[in-house]
Amino acid sequence: MYDYVIIGGGIVGLSTGYALIQKYPQAKIAVIEKENTLAFHQTGHNSGVIHSGIYYKPGSLKAKLSKEGGDLLRAFCNENEIPYEMCGKVIVATEKQELPLLENLYKRGLEHQLNISLIDSSQLAEIEPHAYGLQAIQVMDAGIVQYKRVAEAMAKIIQEKGGTILLRTKVEKIVEGSAGLEIVCNNNTIRSKYLINCAGLHSDRIASLQGLKTNMKIVPFRGEYYELKPEKHHLVKHLIYPVPNPNFPFLGVHFTRMMDGHVHAGPNAVLSFKREGYRKTDFHLRDFAEAVTYPGLWKVASQNLGEGLKEIVRSLSKKVFVQSLQRLIPEITADDLVVSENGVRAQALTRDGKMVDDFFIVNDKRSTHILNAPSPAATASIAIGRSICERIQKPDLL
Template sequence: MLPIRSFAVVGAGIIGAAVARELTMKFPGVQVTVVEKEGRVAAHQTGHNSGVVHAGLYYEPGSLKALLCRRGVELVTDLAQKKNLPYEKCGKLVVALDSAEETRLHSIFERAKANGVPGVELLGPQGIKSIEPNAVGRLALHSPDTAIIDYAAVAQALIDDVLEAGGQLRLCCTVERISEQKTGVVLHTSEGEIRADHVIVCAGVQSDRLARGSGAQNQPRIVPFFGQYFQLEEEYRSILNGLVYPVPDPKYPFLGVHLTKRVDGQMTVGPNAFLSLSRENYRGLGLNARDFAEVLANPAFWKFAARNAPAAVREIRSVASKEFFLQQAAKYVPSLEGAKATRLTRGIRAQAMDQNGGLLDDFAIDYRAQTTHIRNAPSPGATSSMAIAQYIVENLQM
């Protein structure tokens, strides 16, 4: 095989930025070009998330998620310190309100210990009060190492390192399709052809389309779900010291409403999780005819919908009523009763779904001879981004 002289990375979100930086470190002197359709770095998922540096509590021990999350925490923390990025180790409580949730919380505690999450402990009502005086619950898992960060700033810092190492960033350049040839890979873009010896596609909500267009497997498909956050009014910014989360319910595919502190000191409530009518529209109805029609034409989505009707009922109430949304948060922090909040720009999750309507839980990477596709990188994808980059580069088929 001919030596690699050039790489192209599609997407300047946090994973694409991390992959590009890792390539410049692993292959010094090789040309690395990042191709991004928007006019700035971190324009989509990276710039619309909660900013939580997840410690690795929930994930199946030994899974790629669990392994890369713990490594990712170390890497992103080191980067924040070196680059002087906003970062706060504020801690997190996962709170059980009834006996059934207590049982599930004990299981999460065992997973967290198996994953090597430092400092985790179970606390009763008084222990909860000692960490979060305004929170209530029967039992809570405390994760003191959970932190918050500005992931858009992380992505920009990673891109800055790429540029400093001699790499290139092509903004406002949309990749329309990818073709593998004997002499390398051609990116067919809105700005003409870009050639490289190997391409790594980190395209988020567009990952399945670019994969199909380059001859990769048809599955999994992306189904977009939006998550709405609300910012509490100013008097509530210090109501918590850190984060307060519910215990995940296996009957529902997503986590549920929680309270998240941001690095700017504001307190947010969210997110809900509901089918998005588009992949990239963040305000209003957000309808994109092509995106919505593709979901409706996907038989796997209807299988998923049939199994998750109760979850849909719960989530539609939170979408329709801000008051109901805040009432859910007040179960954990009663002094939020009657609080006011403003709607923030929503985020859109690139959720991969298999042909049976199952949501892919772990990271999924499709290696081809000349092109590597990241097919699924759900939470904790941002936390794990630099570890994902290391894993991908180490396993390139070259």
């Protein structure tokens, strides 16, 4: 019998195990993951950005935990000799109508007490010589790291401190009794006093297995990327972002320099026909049927019809994708880009057609469910793990 079982071996699940084993070193803890390796899905396909929290509403969990989590993440990397770089980013207004939005974003950053500056086009040219903009925000509290290395370090610590990690272990049924839970998996049955659901793309299904009514569903959106050819890496020095549309949940295509030197351009965001559908041709009947018959998806689609159609067109046309990138770096051409690996974002939608725009964590008597943890969850992961620890009872009280 375990004290705590965590479902999901991504960075949120591992950070939760890391936090628990630090707080309760005598507790019996297991992390179970259905894949052959840890950090296989959202963590393994992450862009690697350490987010500042500038975009998020003051008072939201995203705002609080991304700022706190960024500090904890850097400390963790220092302690475990994981390279990272606080390279900073620029958020660029390329049209006059974006200037008021940029000003509002700048005020929000000041409210969050971030290290930011409002800069003009000549100052932008000093930072990013190839970028175009009328005005920009320079954000010094942003950086890059390889989140898979962070996750692997957490897993190592969990195991060194006596925790268990079980791979190739897929949850099929959850039975709750008076003494705890039976978690029936494809290869064995695991008993635990408490369950923590960090299953990401499948978090709503795990909640349903326990009989939890959540009024939401995970709908997968594929983030499609190109990357610059090596001879064009010099066009991007740091991170270059557009001013986001406040009425659309995604940030728009941007340029991200990675720790390995690659420069990614994207993502485009389109509905995926499979929860783990990284390719345009990926299809899973159950995943597709659940998404397209869910009322919340059609309500969200109707509310964002214009932007959604732009995303679809950009997905189908490299020429249109390049035109979006040229707003930020005019000299980019289609020949400068090659197709890169895609990612899938687990986005929670409510039945009444709202995108859950904050981290969404639900507590039950013997379980905690992280039902919405998109970006900046990797940045905030250690803070999320600590927050979960604060929500649950001590092992001797379970």
